[in-house]
Amino acid sequence: MNKNQRWTTGNIPDQTGKVVIVTGSSSGIGYETARVLASKNAEVIVAVRNQTKGDKAVQQIKAQHQDVHVKVMLLDLASLKSIKNFADEFKQNFDRLDLLINNAGVMIPPYSKTEDGFELQIGTNHFGHFALTGQLLDLIQCTPMSRIVNVSSVGHRGGNLNFDDLNWEKRDYKAMRAYGDSKIANLYFTYELQRRLTQSGSDLLVTAAHPGWTGTDLQRHSGPMQFMNKLFAMPIEQGALPTLRAAIDDQAQRGDYFGPGGFMEWNGYPVKVSSNKRSHDKTIASKLWDVSEALTDIRYNLN
Ligand SMILES: NC(=O)c1ccc[n+]([C@@H]2O[C@H](COP(=O)([O-])OP(=O)(O)OC[C@H]3O[C@@H](n4cnc5c(N)ncnc54)[C@H](OP(=O)(O)O)[C@@H]3O)[C@@H](O)[C@H]2O)c1
Numbered sequence: 536m537n538k539n540q541r542w543t544t545g546n547i548p549d550q551t552g553k554v555v556i557v558t559g560s561s562s563g564i565g566y567e568t569a570r571v572l573a574s575k576n577a578e579v580i581v582a583v584r585n586q587t588k589g590d591k592a593v594q595q596i597k598a599q600h601q602d603v604h605v606k607v608m609l610l611d612l613a614s615l616k617s618i619k620n621f622a623d624e625f626k627q628n629f630d631r632l633d634l635l636i637n638n639a640g641v642m643i644p645p646y647s648k649t650e651d652g653f654e655l656q657i658g659t660n661h662f663g664h665f666a667l668t669g670q671l672l673d674l675i676q677c678t679p680m681s682r683i684v685n686v687s688s689v690g691h692r693g694g695n696l697n698f699d700d701l702n703w704e705k706r707d708y709k710a711m712r713a714y715g716d717s718k719i720a721n722l723y724f725t726y727e728l729q730r731r732l733t734q735s736g737s738d739l740l741v742t743a744a745h746p747g748w749t750g751t752d753l754q755r756h757s758g759p760m761q762f763m764n765k766l767f768a769m770p771i772e773q774g775a776l777p778t779l780r781a782a783i784d785d786q787a788q789r790g791d792y793f794g795p796g797g798f799m800e801w802n803g804y805p806v807k808v809s810s811n812k813r814s815h816d817k818t819i820a821s822k823l824w825d826v827s828e829a830l831t832d833i834r835y836n837l838n
Contacts, residue, residue, distance in 0.1 A: 541804040542780050550577035554631050554678075555782075556671075557581065558610060558664065559639025561588035563751030564686070567775035568636060568782075569605065570596045577633075578604040582621065584611040612639055612663025613649035615831060622670035631678040632671055634782050637664040637721075638686045643710035643756045646703065653830070654702040656710075660717035662831055665724060669833035675739060682740045683728070684781045687721040687792070689745055689800055692811050694719030698822060710756075722792070722810050723820035724827075728835075729790040730817070731824075735837045740789055743810075744781035747795035747802050749774025769795070769802045777805040 550572055560569040561583040573579045573596050583589035589607035596605050608624065611617035625632075640660045649658035668683060675681045693715030700706055703713060722743055729741040750768030754760035768774075777793040784793075792810050797803025813819070828834055 542776065542784065542806075543804070544571050544575075544776070544779065547571065547575050547779065547783050550575040553577040553633040554629055555579045555634040555636065556625070556632065557636045557638055558612065558667070559583065561585060561592045563753060563771060564746050564749060564775045564778060565636070565638040566592050566595075567771045568638060568778050570599065571775065571779055572634075572782075573603040573605045574600045576603070579606070580625070581605060581607045582610040582639075583607060584609065584613075584617075610639075610667070611650075612659045612667065613653075613655065615651050615663075615666055617650075618663060618666045619670065622667065625671065626674060629674070631681075632674045633678050633681050634684065635668060635671055635675060635682075636684045636686070636778060636782060637668065638684075638778060639663075640686065640688075640717075640753065642690075642714050642753045645756070646708040646710075648702070651831075652702065654708075654713055656713045656717040657701060657720060660714075661720035661724065662827060664721070665827045666831040666833045668724075668728070669828075669831070669835050672835060672837075676737060682742065682782060684778060685721045685725045685741070685743045686778055687725075687743050687745045687810070688714075688718040689747065689794070690715045691718040691722055691745075691814055695813065696720065696819065696823065698826065701826070719811075719814050720823060722814040723816075723823045725792075726790050726815065727817075727820040727824050730820075731835070731837045733789060737837075740787065742781040742787050742790070743792045744777040744805070745792070745794040745800070745808075746774040746777055747797070747800050767801060773802070773804075780805040 559565040610621040725743040750764040794808040795803040796806035
């Protein structure tokens with residue numbers, strides 16, 4: 536694609552025959568990603584923790600597009616049991632997975648823990664997706680031209696994992712820093728998974744994306760941020776484009792990261808962007824991998 540051209544949903548070819556999971560697709564960027572891929576004839580699994588919200592999302596997509604294949608499946612990323620149930624049910628019902636889009640996320644909630652005792656942000660945003668991906672990887676790997684997309688954030692730049700206290704039990708909880716930790720973890724996971732797959736001889740592509748500043752429910756825990764959304768945030772249709780590009784662009788390379796190309800990467804059309812130097816630290820990424828396997832008890836079979 537010419538550098539000056541804008542990447543839009545018009546660049547997405549027909550997706551007939553493809554099976555896609557989008558986590559956290561009851562609202563925001565996940566919903567829009569699911570809607571667009573369904574409109575391009577992919578079979579889309581709306582993977583959500585709330586059945587009512589999921590049903591509403593599917594209804595809305597079907598009201599807008601005729602003859603689409605969209606289905607709700609329950610997935611609570613704050614519960615390793617729910618993740619296992621979801622993966623087991625999915626594997627019973629599908630024999631391929633073309634695209635796994637790890638989109639769901641929480642930002643700056645009051646301090647709380649997942650069912651398994653992880654701090655909510657790193658637990659949902661990272662450990663949950665690590666466990667989900669590990670349990671679906673066999674199926675993804677046996678699907679030709681498949682891809683995994685992890686949704687990170689500009690906020691990864693504020694992340695700096697403290698392995699002595701990943702769950703903020705020994706320090707005063709700093710919500711924004713914990714969010715940054717979870718979002719840099721998404722990038723360590725992306726790059727480390729890609730390295731391990733490549734070393735094992737797999738040609739599976741792992742990419743990442745961030746939606747800049749997009750007006751969604753993500754900022755629900757911050758009044759000032761909700762107010763600033765009105766001034767700075769992109770519409771959701773545009774905010775979903777980096778994720779869609781990371782999922783679809785056939786020029787994408789291993790470990791590519793896409794985000795909006797405008798001011799501070801807050802807005803604009805999706806382009807390839809760079810994450811910070813810390814996110815490329817292979818020692819930290821490998822350590823996080825080992826810790827994630829140990830804490831989730833999900834072992835990746837990559838040799
Ligand atoms: N909006 C932005 O400006 C921005 C910027 C940078 C990065 N991001 C990233 O973009 C992604 C999507 O966020 P968004 O902006 O679209 O926010 P959103 O509208 O709040 O969507 C987040 C989705 O994640 C789901 N979710 C939360 N916890 C979950 C759990 N335990 N299990 C399953 N699903 C869960 C939510 O479900 P419920 O509806 O049930 O709560 C919701 O559907 C996130 O990873 C976020 O970090 C967004």
